[in-house]
Amino acid sequence: MKILGMIGGVGPESTVDYYQRIIALYRERNPDGSYPLLIINSVDLNKGRALIDANDRSGLTKYLVEEIQKLVKAGADFGLIAANTPHIVFDEVARDSPIPLISIVEATCEAAKARGLKKLGLFGTRYTMQAKFFPDVFSKEGIDLIVPEPADQDYIHEKYFDELVLGKFLPETREQLLAIVDRLKAKIDIDGVILAGTELPLILRDAAHNGIPLLDTTKIHVEAAVTEMLS
Numbered sequence: 001m002k003i004l005g006m007i008g009g010v011g012p013e014s015t016v017d018y019y020q021r022i023i024a025l026y027r028e029r030n031p032d033g034s035y036p037l038l039i040i041n042s043v044d045l046n047k048g049r050a051l052i053d054a055n056d057r058s059g060l061t062k063y064l065v066e067e068i069q070k071l072v073k074a075g076a077d078f079g080l081i082a083a084n085t086p087h088i089v090f091d092e093v094a095r096d097s098p099i100p101l102i103s104i105v106e107a108t109c110e111a112a113k114a115r116g117l118k119k120l121g122l123f124g125t126r127y128t129m130q131a132k133f134f135p136d137v138f139s140k141e142g143i144d145l146i147v148p149e150p151a152d153q154d155y156i157h158e159k160y161f162d163e164l165v166l167g168k169f170l171p172e173t174r175e176q177l178l179a180i181v182d183r184l185k186a187k188i189d190i191d192g193v194i195l196a197g198t199e200l201p202l203i204l205r206d207a208a209h210n211g212i213p214l215l216d217t218t219k220i221h222v223e224a225a226v227t228e229m230l231s
Helices: 012-029 045-053 057-073 085-096 104-114 126-130 133-141 150-162 171-188 217-229
Strands: 004-008 038-042 078-081 119-124 144-146 193-196 212-216
Touching (some): 004 012, 004 217, 012 038, 012 217, 045 057, 045 085, 057 078, 078 085, 078 217, 104 133, 104 193, 104 212, 119 126, 119 150, 126 150, 133 144, 171 212, 193 217
Parallel strands (some): 004 038, 193 212
């Protein structure tokens, strides 16, 4: 079995979710009673966020590569970053990483393509919604991505860091997030929404809302990781 190395802590709540899902899916696919081998390096979310706020791409790349090197020293054969936003510099990190990395963006694109989805809403941190790293990958497959209105982007971003990252999952926040899905559907006629923030599936747990598929990037990333573990 290949050993997975995971950059976690970005944020902690979703790192726990990743771990639980990896264990469950591995045992589902490999019912011999064994458990997967994985190493988690829980890094400082605030340090990474400060580098993104400063638009220090080289600093963020260096930081992530250094943390991946710790996973390699611990025995990891391949790795992943358990978050969407750090994929702003995924190409640079993958280039410098001593082990192969599974991209959450590429895995999600493959999942959307397999379902025949062509026009998707993109929910995540402001960094993710306003950056090009998702559209750059999806456009190659002819899939259009639409972000919410600026005020709705602000709401999602603020709730993300003020509540979700801290483990606060409030019913009224869930209702407002789903209302944004409905507004995007009414305005653009999207055929799905990418939950491009790994805390979002912790508050939006259903596979769909009013017939609109909600693509859980954590689930998709975990499936790709377990497949690689067992390959």
